[in-house]
Amino acid sequence: MAVTVLSVNAQQRGNRENMTPEKMAERMTEKMTEDLKLDEAQKQEVYDLNLESANKRTEMMAKEQTDKKAARENMKADQEAHEAKLKEILTNDQFVKWEEIQKEQREKMKDRRGGGGRPQ
Template sequence: MKKKILVLMGLMCFIVAQAQQGNDDTNEGRKGHHNKMANLTPDQAAELSTKKLTLALDLSEAQQQQVKVLELERAKKNQEMRKMKESKKELTEKERFQYKSDRMDAQIALKAKMKDILTPDQYKKWENLSQKRRGKPHRAKKGQHPQKKQG
């Protein structure tokens, strides 16, 4: 009986160790993913983004063309920003503020354009995808959950 318990505990330790190692590999893969996307041309990045959105949102041909234009525009701006950041190692406070302000303005404009292109259901899905990509949770922050009813 003791041998069985020891074998089970050893097996559980092995499984936990393997699971943690798998998570580390996944995180490294994400970092690599961003580097690979940075090496794409704006046309390639726009094409891939449009295809992903087409699969996720079931876009029509007309919607695909409109979204591709937006994605190409966004990819070109991202490439410019990346080059600017690479050429200048450290941004001043004023430049950092301007950079963040420009990014937010671009996000607001993109959101408005996508709202015009997509159906209400597609737009809702797109917003959820955008939030997941940015890492924002779908529910309220801790401490802001509705109170559970006591029965």
């Protein structure tokens, strides 16, 4: 049974890792549209922003980065820029709700990792 669970988890991770930036952006935009009730103009702007970020992440992952600290800093800077642009697109209420959703997702990830997250 444990082998089956591990196999399914590996397959799910593999499917996520093989996703194109376009599919990643589309998937995230659809989830945000559902959760935040985006209008059509917001949906397009959020998709464009998500696509830009997905392309950057894909580029960063494709480069063999031996310096993990620099990679983390690059990812953090990209996330902060993404959040700043998103704040311009969303209403205040939508942005607050998005932040709450992000916090919940971080907590779920923390719980899945055993409560402590990754060591730095």
